[in-house]
Amino acid sequence: MHELPVTEGILxxxxxxxxxAGARRITDIHLVIGDLAGFVDDSIQFYFDILTPGTLAEGAKLHFHRVATRLRCWECGHEFHPPERDWTCPACGAMGGEVRAGKEFYVESIEIE
Ligand SMILES: [Zn+2]
Structure with missing residues (x-):
């Protein structure tokens, strides 16, 4: 359950x-999560609901913006979105590549009152 420390960090x-900003409360929190980051939306939401009562973030809505994995082939430089667990380049058939997107994890923005 590695979402707990992560959710504490977000909060x-x-x-x-x-x-x-002198806010009275937080209404919305926008998160960006890459598919390779390995975090489950529901688990973050679960811990968020446990951690927020009594804080400025009580009742805030979490928004999850998912970033699909994108690889750049080592061999031919082709960029592609691999299906899960299959990192074969569709252009040349080579295995794997440099991860160009999908590891993101950060708070993009918050909205306050
Ligand atoms: Zn390739």
Whole structure:
């Protein structure tokens, strides 16, 4: 359950920014999560609901923006979105590549009142 420390991190960042802005409460938190980051939306939501009561983020809505995995083939430089667990280049058949997208994990923005 590695989503717990991650959710605590999200909350800390959001509250820090909200306090600096003099907000009364946080209404929305936008997260960007790459498919390779390995975090499950529902688990983050679950911990978020446990952690937020009594904080500025109580009742805030979490928005998950997913980023699909994108690879750049080592051999031919072709960029593609691989299906899960199959990192074969569709252009030349080589295995694997440089990860260009999909590892993202960050708070994109928060909305406050
Ligand atoms: Zn290739």
């Amino acid at each position: 800390r960042i959001a509250i820090e920014h909200a306090e600096k």
